[in-house]
Amino acid sequence: MQNGEVLLVKSDDPLMIHDIPNFCRFMNHELLSFQAQELPYQFWIKKGKI
Incomplete structure (x- = not known):
């Protein structure tokens, strides 16, 4: 994933x-x-700089 992209995690x-x-x-x-x-x-996570 690139910085700024959003990931939906389901659990x-x-x-x-x-x-x-x-x-x-x-x-x-x-x-x-x-x-x-x-x-x-459900969790919506925006990728940041690591």
């Missing part, structure tokens, strides 16, 4: 609610949005 793992935001902070990506009300959980 049924409840730990992802914590793991994805931590991953984004650690890797300098932007968590644009997420929905965790129903399965699959």
Whole structure:
């Protein structure tokens, strides 16, 4: 992926609610949005500079 591209991650793992935001902070990506009300959980991540 190139910087600025957006990735949609789908998961049924409840730990992802914590793991994805931590991953984004650690890797300098932007968590644009997420929905965790129903399965699959969905996370929209904008790739940043690493």
